[in-house]
Amino acid sequence: MLRDLDLEKLVVASRQRLTQEFADKYANLRERVRRVPIEEARRIAEEFSCPLEIAMMAHLIYMDGIQSLRQSIALLSAELQRRALIGEDIPNIPGNIMEFAITEGRWIEYVYGTFARDLELKVRDLANLESTLDEESATVEKAISVITARTKLAEGFIVPVLQAWLKEHLKSTSQEVLLYFGPPVTKWKHETVKGKLLHLRRRNQALFRKLRAILSTASESATVDTSITRLDSLVEDMDKPLSGMAVKSIAHLILHMSPRPTGRGDRSRYVQVGAATTRGNKTEPDMASPFDFLERDVRLTRRRVGEEQSKFLMERIDRVIRVLKFQGDPIQDIVKTCLSELTDRLGLENISLDEQYESVEQALADVGFREYDTEAVKLVFDFVNTYYLSE
Incomplete structure (x- = not known):
């Protein structure tokens, strides 16, 4: 069983990492937003009817592959509107709006990027432990292992993030926290998360x-008693x-709604709530570089036909090239590297x-x-079409 002192150490370490990551x-x-092309930002602001500063931050979030322009602007605008409703308006001054956009954009990039990805990785080991609970021989030791693992994740990893979010998002309720963190964790739409919260809570x-x-089958034990008290408190x-749940309970619910990698044989009726994994119900190698995503999408292209296939591939190639370009790579080098990476990753021969490169x-x-x-997009598309899709 996880001792309170050990849990506190986990919380402190998580807070320190979060503080440093947010500072970075x-x-x-702040540095990159200055380099956003002003004409592009104005075009976005005009298209989506939003402040220029919001458009600039949405452009960065989009270029980082975190969210689409529309969704990025929707998230930033929703928080602007929420603050206005609670009497914490952001002054309609460019400097104030830019400061808000950077601060809130930092949260969007973290929650939809780092946080969701880290939680997905951490949940894999937990899923293996939880799967043992469906066995007829589920023991007290297994139950304590599950409780310990869930406590580490929920209270040692998630709680510090929620506390930091609540501190910066004044007058937010527990339900608003769940609706903010739910979509990036589950990959569901906001409305879907909202509709399933009560069901998820009952499953939890x-x-x-x-x-x-x-645990109630065990003989008298201080560890068991502590675990039962913890569970009773959470259930209550x-x-x-x-809107009135404690942060600790919110964290456990967010952990519970996180999809489990069903490819490992997890069939628990307590933890499987119908959420699909982010990779087609498969536990696959983690994707870090733009070329990992490019390889995946090129392989997925074969599942489509005709115009849909071409449109899908062009969009995915365009996204990767934009990300690489924003990282400062020359367009010529980007295309060459794409061809080289695809040749190696797809096992293409006689090329x-x-x-x-000369072409x-x-x-x-x-x-x-x-x-x-x-x-550039056309060159990569033609290469894939000629040497991979036409095989």
Whole structure:
């Protein structure tokens, strides 16, 4: 069983990591937002009818592959509107709006990026432990292992993040926390999360009652008594209205709604709530670089046909090239690297990369500067279409 002292150490370590990461992210966004092309930002602001500063931050979030422009602006605008409703308006001054956009953009990038990804990785080991609870021989030791693992994740990893979010989002309720963190964790839409919260809460309580039933078979033990008290407290708090639940209970509910990798044989009726994993119900290698995503999407392209196939592939290639371009790579090098990476990752044979590179240089030299991006996408698309899809 996890001791309170050990849990406190986990919480302190999590807070320190979060503080440092947020400081770095804030500095990074503040520096990069200055380099956003002003004409592009104005176009976005006009298209979505939002302040220029919001458009600039949405552009960064989009370029980082975190969210679409529309969704980024929706998230930033929703918080602007919420603050206005609670009497904490952001002054309609460019400097104030920019400060808000950077601070809130930092949260969007963290929650939809780092947090969701880290939680997904951490949940994998927990899923293996939880799967043992469906066995007829589920023991007290197994139950305590599950409780310990869930406590580490919920109270040692998630709670510090929620506390930091609540501190910066004044007058937010527990339900608003769940609706903010739910979509990036589950990959469900906001409305879907809202509609399933009560069901998820009941499933979470059912799991805790299952654990309590297993523990109640044990002989007298301080560890067991402490675990039962912890479970009873959580179940009782989850009976409250969603807007009045304690942060600890919210964290456990967020952990519970996190999809489990069903490819490992997890069939627990207590933890499987119908959420699909982010990778087609498979536990696959983690994707870190843009080329990991490019490889995945190129392989997925074969599942489509005709115009849908071409549209899907062009969109995915365009996204990767934009990310690489924003990282500062020359467009010519980007295309060459894409061809090289795809050749290696897809196991393509009988291809002279030197000849491909010459073709890339010639093709880009024949078009104007404004057409570089379009031509780059076309070059990679033609390469994939010729050497992979046409096989």
